[in-house]
Amino acid sequence: MIAPMGLLALVSFPSASAAEIDAAGFFESDFRLRLEDVPAGAWHSPAGVNKGFERFDNTIGGRVSAFSGDWTVTVEGEIRARAQPSAQSLPELSSRQGVETLQWRLDEATLELWDAGIDGFDLKIGHQVVQWGVGDQFNPTNTLNAENLEDPTKFGEQLPNTMIRGDYALSPMWTLSGVFVPIFQPAALPESASIGMAFVDRMPVLENDVRRDLQAKLQLGDELGYPTILHNTEVQMPRPTLGNASGMVRLGGAIGMTDVALSWYTGRTDMPVAVSNHTTLRNSPTCHPERTTDCIKGYLLTDADLAFPRMHVGGLNAAGELSALGGLGWRVEAALVLPQRTTIAITNEDLDMGGVVQPAGELDYGLSGERPEVVSSQPYAKWTVGLDYTIGPAVYVNAQWAHGMADEFGAGDFLQPDYVTRSGGADWEMRRLRQGDYLVLGADISLGRMVLRLFSITDLTGYVLEERGANSGDVSTSRFSPFSKRGFSGVVYPELMFDLGDGLDLSIGTVQLLGQTHTKFGDPAAGGDIAFTKANYTF
């Protein structure tokens, strides 16, 4: 549908040779080291990564736009050469693609029509990113494009998707916008996200009794010599139908010295949620290569289906300044999320663990025939409140309170507590509010031709240890503050950037992830600490 429209529009206008052409390009070399081993998983099913070269990518890219009086065509893309060969077999070594890893990315391919039929109405069709939201990198109302979490140093980046965007200027200051996204796109996760598959104790089930029973079963399997491992995951992508399309309307403008925008999104979360879990048993006696008495009889293999629940998001954005405080800049981005209630089906084949038998079928949840929830329909809020200020000619500081991160979906925060399990055992669970609170601090310090950028995130949420009595079943809780050893988690990301002139920049930095393995940033799935150097030339 879109391609014929685009072609029709192109043939209706003068040829591009009459248009003004604008082009820009870049080269980037990105070398990273992982500074320490990131262990995860048990000895029989290791999932961690070792220290060493994390990546050595060399990328060229560019943007070309053709402008005419009433339209613009823009193409932006890049080719990335990755140092790591992808070949995994002898035949793949015979293919250049298997030895030399090249990745193509199309960041934009759009046709824009100005005053399209109606004066003041603009249309933009094609592969694009729509960036709304006044928060810096934390944009809970900016839900049109999926998150690109592939690279932690480019946090906040979004993936382009095919969209139709219309903007109508109600006045010079006020614009009514609408975006239609025909095909759903999920978030791109970091390469280290697969490490998270090792943490099967992170049960997503909301009902306490069901979840604790599952933790006990997990522990029982371990004790019987049948540890559970996440064997396979399958993603249920929404079918490309009109019913699965998403969209947003937005009214934005200014009231006095304050920018204001209201928005409404209907679509799906881009973060996957487990909706089914099927377990089989594989007998495979194995012993630890060194500790010969440390043996297992086999595995409980779990296959999980992941889906993307629907959601509606009402958004409010406002930004301005406080004159009484020297022009201190402020911004508020708030989202009210109405998620779709989502349940999980937990089934298994016959599981005979040396005489302890779990017959095939679906688990009896004890919920009067209902399946347990993984996402409730309870509405919840996310927000970012930010301040920024300039001290003298050389220092810029920025502080934000982010309530809820991009990967946190579902109700549960300090206003209406509900928790997510970060680790667990037969009679205990380490848990945390589903929507965390984060203090984000940043500063740019200009040092002549160098800029020192300091960035940090501190998890202010805290953690809760729930322990159950062996016989009574009573649950006792211990709370760990965000500044305690078991409750602390954070990111420190300093970067020193050198402007060598004529478009050449060099930078050196590190991303340090702090906290124990059950915490947000100490999680091995976050990928561990890295050091990096980047060279960037623009032309």
Next chain:
Amino acid sequence: MFFRTTLLLLSMSTAAIADEGSAHLAAVDKQANAPTDTWFKFSATTQEAGKAPRVMGFEVQNKGTKRLVKFDAPSDMKGTRVLVLSRQQMWVYLPAYKKVRRVASHVKQQGFMGTMYSDEDMSTTHYSDAYDASTASEDEASITLSLKPKPGAQSGYAGLEMVLRRDLMLPSEIRFFNATGQHIKTETRPEYDCAESVCTPKIMKMIDHTRGDAFTVLEAKERRVNQGVSDGLFSVRNLERGR
């Protein structure tokens, strides 16, 4: 009686100087904003001690207090755009983030895109709106005005001295002072382009005395006046699309 008369005469004289200064400043604003709209293609060269010169290229479209700036050089700034609707209303479009952001006034004393011009310098189009003026001195060729911020006006400067060319009633030099009276910056406008009965600065040089006399020279390479551009050009929507 003598003293009262003297004081009365003195105060009348001071008021007259202030009124005259205000009239001169109003004349400057009228002259500077005589065209309905203007468009310039600028080259900006910034030179700081011990560093290589940094050259930028940008286009500026002006209409009244409104201004739209588009950068095309250096390559790392290409595509950056700035919209100024008034001294308090300024937005920037950053192509790397594909995002429009309001510029709070705390950054307006920082160099505009790394130049010696502050955002405030770049956004001031009508001095009379922000400053009260009195005549400090005058001779056959020039008039020197002393400018003080109006009560309630947000200004990064405690005062300005503006030297006007009598022939054009436009500034040839502006000296900027901070709250302690220190002379911190000087802008000179040695050459005007007066084609089509409209005079606009051909070259402007801003020297920052607090940074070892680092300076930025703005040279107007091309200009157009009275093109009849619409107000709709100066909108956040237009800033984002970069048309």
